[in-house]
Amino acid sequence: MASKTINITLKIWRQKNANAKGSMETYKLDNVSTDSSFLEMLDQLNEQLINERQEPIAFDHDCREGICGMCSLYINGEAHGPDRAVTTCQLHMRKFKDGETIYIEPWRAKAFPVIKDLVVDRSAFDRIQQAGGFVSVNTSGRTMDANAIPIAKVDADKAFEAATCIGCGACVATCKNSSAMLFVSAKVSQMALLPQGKVEATQRVLNMVKQMDEEGFGNCTNTGACEVECPKEISLENIARMNREYMKASLKS
Amino acid sequence: MKLDSKIPEGHISQKWTDYKDHLKLVAPNNRPKIDIIVVGTGLAGASAAASLGEMGYNVKAFCFQDSPRRAHSIAAQGGINAAKNYQNDGDSIFRLFYDTIKGGDYRAREANVHRLAEVSGNIIDQCVAQGVPFAREYGGLLDNRSFGGTQVQRTFYAAGQTGQQLLLGAYSALSRQIGLGRVKMYNRHEMLDIVKVDGKARGIIARNLVTGELERHSAHAVIIASGGYGNVYFLSTNAMGSNVTAAWKVHKKGAFFANPCYVQIHPTCIPVHGTNQSKLTLMSESLRNSGRIWVPKKKEDAEAIRAGKLKPTQIAEEDRDYYLERRYPAFGNLVPRDVASRAAKERCDAGYGIEANDTNEGVYLDFSSEIKAKGKQAAYAAGDHNPSEAKIIELGKKWVESKYGNLFQMYEKITDENPYETPMKIYPAVHYTMGGVWVDYNLQSTIPGCFVAGEANFSDHGANRLGASALMQGLADGYFVLPYTVSDYLANEIRTGSIPTDLPEFVEAENSVKSLIDKFLNNNGTKSVDHFHKRLGLIMWNKVGMGRSEQSLTEAISEIAALREEFYKDVFVPGDANEMNPELEKALRVADFMELGQLMAKDGLQRKESCGGHFREEYQDAEGETLRDDENFKFVGAWEYKGEDINQSELHKEALNYEFIKIAARNYK
Numbered sequence: 001m002a003s004k005t006i007n008i009t010l011k012i013w014r015q016k017n018a019n020a021k022g023s024m025e026t027y028k029l030d031n032v033s034t035d036s037s038f039l040e041m042l043d044q045l046n047e048q049l050i051n052e053r054q055e056p057i058a059f060d061h062d063c064r065e066g067i068c069g070m071c072s073l074y075i076n077g078e079a080h081g082p083d084r085a086v087t088t089c090q091l092h093m094r095k096f097k098d099g100e101t102i103y104i105e106p107w108r109a110k111a112f113p114v115i116k117d118l119v120v121d122r123s124a125f126d127r128i129q130q131a132g133g134f135v136s137v138n139t140s141g142r143t144m145d146a147n148a149i150p151i152a153k154v155d156a157d158k159a160f161e162a163a164t165c166i167g168c169g170a171c172v173a174t175c176k177n178s179s180a181m182l183f184v185s186a187k188v189s190q191m192a193l194l195p196q197g198k199v200e201a202t203q204r205v206l207n208m209v210k211q212m213d214e215e216g217f218g219n220c221t222n223t224g225a226c227e228v229e230c231p232k233e234i235s236l237e238n239i240a241r242m243n244r245e246y247m248k249a250s251l252k253s
Numbered sequence: 254m255k256l257d258s259k260i261p262e263g264h265i266s267q268k269w270t271d272y273k274d275h276l277k278l279v280a281p282n283n284r285p286k287i288d289i290i291v292v293g294t295g296l297a298g299a300s301a302a303a304s305l306g307e308m309g310y311n312v313k314a315f316c317f318q319d320s321p322r323r324a325h326s327i328a329a330q331g332g333i334n335a336a337k338n339y340q341n342d343g344d345s346i347f348r349l350f351y352d353t354i355k356g357g358d359y360r361a362r363e364a365n366v367h368r369l370a371e372v373s374g375n376i377i378d379q380c381v382a383q384g385v386p387f388a389r390e391y392g393g394l395l396d397n398r399s400f401g402g403t404q405v406q407r408t409f410y411a412a413g414q415t416g417q418q419l420l421l422g423a424y425s426a427l428s429r430q431i432g433l434g435r436v437k438m439y440n441r442h443e444m445l446d447i448v449k450v451d452g453k454a455r456g457i458i459a460r461n462l463v464t465g466e467l468e469r470h471s472a473h474a475v476i477i478a479s480g481g482y483g484n485v486y487f488l489s490t491n492a493m494g495s496n497v498t499a500a501w502k503v504h505k506k507g508a509f510f511a512n513p514c515y516v517q518i519h520p521t522c523i524p525v526h527g528t529n530q531s532k533l534t535l536m537s538e539s540l541r542n543s544g545r546i547w548v549p550k551k552k553e554d555a556e557a558i559r560a561g562k563l564k565p566t567q568i569a570e571e572d573r574d575y576y577l578e579r580r581y582p583a584f585g586n587l588v589p590r591d592v593a594s595r596a597a598k599e600r601c602d603a604g605y606g607i608e609a610n611d612t613n614e615g616v617y618l619d620f621s622s623e624i625k626a627k628g629k630q631a632a633y634a635a636g637d638h639n640p641s642e643a644k645i646i647e648l649g650k651k652w653v654e655s656k657y658g659n660l661f662q663m664y665e666k667i668t669d670e671n672p673y674e675t676p677m678k679i680y681p682a683v684h685y686t687m688g689g690v691w692v693d694y695n696l697q698s699t700i701p702g703c704f705v706a707g708e709a710n711f712s713d714h715g716a717n718r719l720g721a722s723a724l725m726q727g728l729a730d731g732y733f734v735l736p737y738t739v740s741d742y743l744a745n746e747i748r749t750g751s752i753p754t755d756l757p758e759f760v761e762a763e764n765s766v767k768s769l770i771d772k773f774l775n776n777n778g779t780k781s782v783d784h785f786h787k788r789l790g791l792i793m794w795n796k797v798g799m800g801r802s803e804q805s806l807t808e809a810i811s812e813i814a815a816l817r818e819e820f821y822k823d824v825f826v827p828g829d830a831n832e833m834n835p836e837l838e839k840a841l842r843v844a845d846f847m848e849l850g851q852l853m854a855k856d857g858l859q860r861k862e863s864c865g866g867h868f869r870e871e872y873q874d875a876e877g878e879t880l881r882d883d884e885n886f887k888f889v890g891a892w893e894y895k896g897e898d899i900n901q902s903e904l905h906k907e908a909l910n911y912e913f914i915k916i917a918a919r920n921y922k
Binding site: 053070083085126130166191196 | 303386388390421827
């Protein structure tokens with residue numbers, strides 16, 4: 001790893017709380033190692049702010065290895081920044097140039113209200129899951145043997161790919177309509193592709209879509225930006241599959 | 254107080270079945286009158302909350318993250334063990350039990366581990382029924398792979414994201430109960446104290462991390478499933494928020510803390526790169542199925558590599574030291590984690606490390622042999638019996654990508670090197686903590702009504718956890734143990750009625766939390782919380798890390814005491830109590846890590862033997878292998894809190910009896 005350091009200017013959204021009016025603030029940060037992750041750069045800025053007796057910037061993060069889905073950030077106009085197939089915590093400063101100005105904003109969507117600075121409320125996603133993102137099987141362990149129903153590898157693999165969604169909300173933040181279709185369709189697809197999920201498929205898709213609409217997410221107009229920015233590269237095919245599932249379910253019910 | 258592990262009588266294979274059949278039940282009509290608090294929503298917490306909610310209890314679940322789906326179980330990569338014997342390679346419940354006890358260096362309870370092995374198969378059945386997309390073979394059946402410390406293939410997996418898929422399965426079961434109104438979920442809430450009334454656990458004080466408000470929640474039982482304490486080292490593979498606070502508060506209120514010195518240092522993590530680094534990233538143990546670990550045989554080659562004058566691919570086969578294959582031919586690269594970690598440290602200490610960081614600490618994990626072998630197989634399978642070298646490499650890379658694609662991508666993003674072309678650089682890092690709150694066979698702590706599950710308890714992994722066993726334990730505790738044992742406890746609570754939160758015990762607990770918060774916010778020191786956390790981490794890594802000695806542990810205790818004093822004097826926590834304040838959250842967690850760090854060193858000091866992850870440099874044989882002392886240390890060390898002075902903490906010993914496994918020296922040669 002050829003390590004070097006860069007000096008950068010940051011323009012960051014600051015907002016005291018949900019009701020306060022926010023604004024973009026400017027910060028200078030020197031000696032940022034290009035081996036640092038983007039969030040380590042923010043740690044460094046916060047350390048600097050604390051040493052200057054200023055309030056550090058609030059941002060969501062946890063696992064820092066791209067799997068928990070907690071980190072967010074709209075960086076230079078892109079969800080999770082300029083790199084592809086990564087979350088913000090996996091973005092590294094080697095993607096930026098010395099002297100560059102970097103703009104950092106929170107996810108912007110009606111259904112994701114700002115809590116503070118760069119932190120937003122994504123509990124709408126939880127409520128969509130609660131509306132139907134499950135198989136109604138009790139946790140007795142007394143189900144059938146795991147190998148009782150063979151599942152074609154191609155279906156299992158597709159279900160897995162859909163299931164790798166980390167629920168970060170980049171799809172919503174990226175979409176000009178703030179649509180949650182990629183997120184919802186990933187869960188609908190995972191279940192629809194597996195025999196275990198087929199029994200409740202009709203109710204599931206209707207309930208999840210209903211909840212999605214009630215949360216204030218917009219509609220899908222097939223722009224495809226969500227797929228480009230998705231850190232897990234969830235495919236648009238899932239939206240097509242959900243539309244088919246929804247159509248089938250609407251005709252049945 | 255005498256420790257009673259409550260291990261039932263009878264043959265090992267019948268204990269759990271017989272015991273379970275005689276536990277008390279709570280009738281369905283009484284369950285909605287009973288409140289249960291679950292702290293943490295990882296595999297153990299989410300599965301417990303879902304199961305208890307399903308049964309009809311009134312469950313309140315808490316997590317500090319913005320959603321229960323983000324708990325750190327999500328980051329587990331490699332897999333989950335189960336004694337299904339689908340691969341027909343001689344596996345059985347007994348073998349899984351045996352491997353786990355041996356892997357734990359004969360420092361775990363037989364009865365608990367056997368129960369874990371018994372329910373392991375149910376876990377896989379349950380997860381498949383929930384729609385967890387495990388990896389499958391072309392015939393449509395479930396695939397398995399090998400993990401360290403075993404000679405069978407019993408690990409179920411979903412690429413390198415097994416923890417994610419299992420947690421999302423448990424999260425889906427939990428979400429279902431939340432949707433049905435049987436579980437009330439508190440996201441962005443952190444437990445800051447437990448409340449005891451008449452000696453029993455009756456509730457918690459939690460801080461709403463959005464508003465800063467302190468809340469009182471009461472219940473008839475409290476389940477702590479808050480994970481491990483690896484972040485005491487600052488740098489670890491844990492998530493940034495992972496902390497010991499819930500477990501530590503319980504300890505301070507009377508729950509014994511067992512074996513705190515047992516820490517798992519995972520052999521395959523990406524090496525440290527700089528002082529601003531915030532965490533370490535694991536590269537799954539499953540990679541040791543396909544990767545071979547080596548360092549140069551010649552010191553001058555290692556030096557040239559560190560100086561950037563030589564590339565690993567330029568080192569000839571005969572100049573590479575595959576030290577695990579050399580030292581442990583029977584298990585090779587798949588020795589248990591503690592063994593692999595120590596072996597890496599031994600080579601780097603001897604001057605053969607290949608990473609150009611401050612400490613020269615790094616070894617290679619090389620996939621080139623596997624790429625060639627699998628490429629050739631794939632070519633043959635496709636009918637090409639005379640493939641070109643280029644074709645073999647191409648097909649081999651494809652195979653590796655299908656098995657480990659996400660891990661390779663993760664590695665490349667962090668290091669800017671392509672592991673398909675050049676070997677990965679890896680080094681051990683703090684990963685998992687086997688120690689935790691002491692629990693009996695019911696998973697109940699020494700506080701009645703306070704149960705502890707998953708990594709937060711100490712019970713199943715002895716002195717070293719085998720790979721792919723953490724996921725198994727989390728789900729076993731939550732789905733298949735707690736629903737029975739908690740009900741047994743609650744059978745005596747059906748007449749209690751709901752517990753008011755205006756009792757003096759709640760007021761007192763809330764006030765003590767409040768005064769600590771006020772203390773930090775008014776402290777007006779000069780240094781950040783991270784400043785102190787990093788210094789604590791360095792003490793822990795250097796003196797309570799992979800190698801420990803009487804001297805290093807003694808020094809650690811006094812150095813931490815001094816650091817702790819400085820922390821309270823000089824820490825600066827900006828912001829207010831009544832708002833989202835991440836610095837305050839960190840300060841409260843680091844305060845507990847300071848106390849825990851001392852107890853870890855103290856526990857390491859009393860354990861004058863080497864076992865599993867606990868390596869006392871004074872106790873090793875001529876070949877550098879651990880020297881266990883079964884005569885004097887075949888016990889669980891459970892500590893009772895006796896106030897701020899760590900020297901007052903009192904050690905209680907629970908003797909470990911091996912009735913069904915013959916205790917022996919652990920040999921992977």
